[in-house]
Amino acid sequence: MIHLPISKQGPLRALSTRLVAAVALVLFIVFAVYLDRDGYRDVNEDGLTLLDCFYYAVVSLSTTGYGDITPTSEQARLVNVLLVTPARVLFLIILVGTTLEVLTEQYRTSTRLNRWRRTLKDHVIVCGYGTKGRSAVSALRENGLDGKRIVVVEPDRASVRQATADGLVVIEGSATRSSILLDAHIKDAKAVIIATNTDEASVLCTLTARQLTAGKVRIIAAAREAENAPLLKQSGAHQVIVSSATAGRLLGLSTSAPPLIDVVEDLLTPGHGMALALRSADRAEVGKSPRNVEEVVIALVRHGRVLSLASPECATIETGDMLVYIRDDTAIPVALPS
Incomplete structure (x- = not known):
């Protein structure tokens, strides 16, 4: 099941609201007729009971009007003119409005879904919306990726509601199933x-x-244990991030070199101080040393390989190189969720 971002009140809630309003309207008319029951005449001429008042209110508001109960006194007729007739019109508006809104909502949802399917391309699929998944989505948005180009695949209902409330398209189901990933248009995706x-x-x-x-689509996977990283790479992951090993290294650094932890946190926190960035080398920079570039370059990416500046291959920048550098992130506004 595909869940589009929440845009307005759901049809079920709208239907419930109108149903409550319709029942309240019927009860109001029953109360008004029952107070003036002596001004009405039924075919049995034995007076109106509470059930007769319910019967009269329902057949009157639904415009059926069998005529077996009729107002005879001027006061009862005045009540019909001032209360029953406007209530009848309002009752019909509630019924017709409910039908139209439900049908309109279904049509709007179908139209949005078809438009989403047609325009979905070069998107990022996030399998899982737990702590890691939410952090990954936040990082994608902070780096300028439109939330419309993010598709979440999540089997848990609570996480599905959270992702939908965050303005994301969610496909409810397990990412281990081919049909679910095909619904996410994985063949047209940029990354998973x-x-x-x-x-x-x-x-x-x-x-x-x-x-x-x-x-053909880049796959990035997270592993809890380092021993499972080779298995994930053999399974097809282009890059594996080991969460437990990374956390362990940071814990170790916190005892031997505490300031390094602050630097790492600064690099990973958007909008605060320093941030890691990647860009293509300019034509004017080709042939220069990475150390002579305006930004603080810490590595080069050449033909998919990350090269340290200490490597002899990094003596000069070549055509097609990507520069990994540290930028000042305080002056760059953080992209907010759309």
Whole structure:
């Protein structure tokens, strides 16, 4: 099931609201007729009971009007003119309005879904919307990716509601199933981020994604344990991030070199101080040393390989190189969720 971002009140809630209003309107007319029951005449001429008042209110508001109960006194007729007739019109408006809104909402949802399917391309699929998945989505948005180009695949209902409330398109189901990933248009995706809760699920998701894309879509997977990282790479992941090992290294650095932790946190926190960035080398920079570039370059990416500045290959910048540098992030506004 595909969940589009929440845009307005759901049809079920709107239907419930109108149903309550209709019942309240019927009860109001029953109360008004019952107070003036002596001004009405029925075919049995034995007076109106409370059930007769309910019967009269329902057939009058629904415009059926069998005529077996009629107002005879001037006061009862005045009540019909001032109360029953306007209530009858309002009752019809409630019924017709409910039908039209439900049909309109269904049409609007179908139209939005078809438009979303037609325009979905070069998007990022995030499998799992737990702590890692939410952090990945935040990082994508902070780096300028439109929320409309992010598709979340999540089986948990609570996480589905959270992602939908965050303005994301969510496909409810397991990312280990081919049909779910095909609904996410994985073949047209730019990348797949696998952030499931277990390494076993990550391996299955990776295998399924690789089978559907034949390795043409970049797959980034998160692993809890370092020993599972090679298995994920063999399964088809282009890059594996080991959460437990990374956290362990940071914990170790916090005891031996505490300031390094502050630097790492600064680099990973958007909008505060320093931030890692990547850009293509300009034509004017080709042939120069990376150390002579205006920004603080810390590495080069050449033919998909990350080269340290200490490497002899990094003596000069070549055509097609990507520069990994540190930028001042305080002057760059952080992209807010759309």
